[in-house]
Amino acid sequence: MQEIVEAIQSGAPGEELANLPLPESYRAAVVLEAEQDMWEGVESGDKDPRKSLHIQDVTLPELAPDEAVIAVMASSINFNTVWTSIFEPLPTFGFLKRLGKESVWGARHDQPFHIVGSDASGVVLRVGSAVRNWRPGDRVTVHCNYVDDQDPSAHNDSMLAANQRIWGFETNYGGLAELSVVKANQLMPKPAHLTWEEAAVNALCNSTSYRMLVSPHAAGMxxxxxxxxxxxxxxxxxxxxxxxxxxxxxxxxxxxxxxxxxxxxxxxxxxxxxxxxxxxxxxxxxxxxxxxxxxxxxxxxxxxxxxxxxxxxxxxxxxxxxxxxxxxxxxxxxxxxxxxxxxxxxxxxxxxxxxxxxxxxSHFANYAEAWAANQLICEGKVQPILSAVYPLDQTGEAAYQVHKNLHEGKIGVLCLAPKEGLGIDDPAFREEVGEDKITLFRRHGA
CATH class of the missing domain: 3.40.50.720 (NAD(P)-binding Rossmann-like Domain)
Known part of the structure; x- marks a missing residue:
């Protein structure tokens, strides 16, 4: 894993990244099926994500033709991670079992652990044989609309698809981990002027807000x-x-x-x-x-x-x-x-x-909406609302902060990024947008 991080930090070309061996296992934030009854009789507000979220090694699954393996540099905490950690309104292992029955590839998700996390920024390491628009070395963010486009219900508005799911909540192999396996149609360009942690906090909440207010599918402001x-x-x-x-x-x-x-x-x-x-x-x-x-x-x-x-x-x-x-x-x-x-x-x-x-x-966003919302981040017209950053080892504490509403904005989590402030590829545009605008929530949330 260290070799992958060093290659990314040095700006290694995609061909070099594609030739690096992938580890058989990686560290991830998980909840365990064996513990899904641990909060029985406990009031919702008294449930503590620090006790149910664990960092452990998990096996890297086989890559499907329409998927990519990404090195997750940073992720973030969303409320669905809190729900998963306190097993409310119900344990998410039922979601994984239903996905497991759909196909051979779906069966990979039915595990006694659930890797959480519905946001990520990182670098593509591998792509499946059916992936056309992405290649190793691409710097990306990941949105969480996980949908099978073979179902006709997915082709007007994919949020109406009969089998639409939220990645890292209703699927396994989420973003709070060193690696993740995602569908290629979850990938979007990383905003070049943002750090890994700033880029990681936007996709779920920014896309959701875009659909709720801007899109004709909801309020149509x-x-x-x-x-x-x-x-x-x-x-x-x-x-x-x-x-x-x-x-x-x-x-x-x-x-x-x-x-x-x-x-x-x-x-x-x-x-x-x-x-x-x-x-x-x-x-x-x-x-x-x-x-x-x-x-x-x-x-x-x-x-x-x-x-x-x-x-x-x-x-x-x-x-x-x-x-x-x-x-x-x-x-x-x-x-x-x-x-x-x-x-x-x-x-x-x-x-x-x-x-x-x-x-x-309104529920999350389809790919077109998520892409449009991400583009506004890339253009500096919408700013990240990052207020705090935790290491992967402290994912439980980060989720606790969100559960107790002890934060403003979004909380980022460093996964493979060795420290904060890395990943900026366009410092000139960052200066044009304005450091004070980009870091407003961080300065007030510190």
């Missing part, structure tokens, strides 16, 4: 739209704010501290709501929501921007959904993905149907 963004300095919200600003809209960012509010203002978001300072209590108790609190939020939004929001960027789920439906403008849209505070949603349907609002679901 237009010039001038006002958008309420929950968790506006979080992994999804940090990109959403940038898309609203870039698209000529008005973001209203909801955060949980004055410090996070300062990050928003530094990004150019002038309308900021500190939900903790406001003390909203959308639920009177476990079973009863408080409409007066919805009205208070709506009043606070109008005090900031003079009107209701056209779009609500919704991902907390149960805690906020009733309020989100209420505060959307007449004819407005609530676009939703995930449900980090609970997925059993309640809202007052009168405020939806009588004011002609709509709820639109």
């Amino acid at each position: 237009k010039q001038g739209d006002a958008v309420l963004i929950w968790g506006a300095t979080g992994g999804l919200g940090g990109y959403a704010v940038q898309y609203v600003l870039n698209g000529g809209g008005t973001p209203v960012g909801v955060v949980s501290s004055p410090e996070k509010g300062e990050i928003l203002k530094a990004m150019g978001c002038e309308a900021v709501i500190d939900r903790k300072a406001a003390g909203y209590r959308f639920w009177k108790d476990e079973h009863t929501q408080d409409e007066s609190e919805w009205r208070r939020l709506g009043k606070d939004i109008r005090a900031l921007i003079g009107r209701d929001v056209d779009i609500v960027f919704e991902h907390p789920g149960r805690q906020t959904f009733g309020a989100s439906v209420f505060v959307a403008a007449r004819g407005g849209t609530v676009v939703t993905c995930a449900a980090t505070s609970g997925y059993m949603i309640e809202y007052d349907n009168r405020h939806l149907w009588m004011k002609l609002k709509r709820i639109v679901s």
Whole structure:
């Protein structure tokens, strides 16, 4: 493995990388099937990813014709890694077993371990016989839409494919590892002006935010739209704010501290709501929501921007959904993905149907959307929101930080990269974009 790292660091050509022997095994962050009942009787908030995520050697699987082996220089923590580590809402080994029944190649994924991670930046080491557009030596990022294009349901919008999966969550061999095996149609060019860790944090959350707001498959944001963004300095919200600003809209960012509010203002978001300072209590108790609190939020939004929001960027789920439906403008849209505070949603349907609002679901992004979102990173029009970096050995601690919401933006993980700050191939463009913009979250999150 050290020989591979040294070759990458020295800028070895693709032919040299292709001739280096691949190791039989590599280190990876895993959860174990034997431990999937370890949290029985434990409340969700008390489950600790540091106890369930392990770093161990795993065998490198055989390469399928449409796949590539990549040397993972860096990866990142997403909330799906937290879900896997606490075995909620259910253990992910069921996903791996179903994939294992689909084909000979799918059978590789059904293992007593699950390598997690749905982001990566790295270098292509090998490609399968059917791969046309990528070769050893290519510097890449990896998006997590894992889809079999032999199914006709994949060919209008691959996110509607009958067998669409999220790599590293519903498949094995994820990105929190020294190596990974991915489909060639998951690969995208690495932004040349970013470090490995800066490039690694974008694909999942940036692509998800792009589809939710920009793509016609979801909200279809237009010039001038006002958008309420929950968790506006979080992994999804940090990109959403940038898309609203870039698209000529008005973001209203909801955060949980004055410090996070300062990050928003530094990004150019002038309308900021500190939900903790406001003390909203959308639920009177476990079973009863408080409409007066919805009205208070709506009043606070109008005090900031003079009107209701056209779009609500919704991902907390149960805690906020009733309020989100209420505060959307007449004819407005609530676009939703995930449900980090609970997925059993309640809202007052009168405020939806009588004011002609709509709820639109959104899930990750298809290849075209992910590519477009990545291109905006490459062009310096959207910035990474990296706030902290951990080594692979501390993946559990990094996941714990996300589980407990102790971070802003995204947390990166160094895999094969020996230290931070490596991988910049275009320093001149980096200077043009601006170090202060690229590292804004890191400086505020340090």
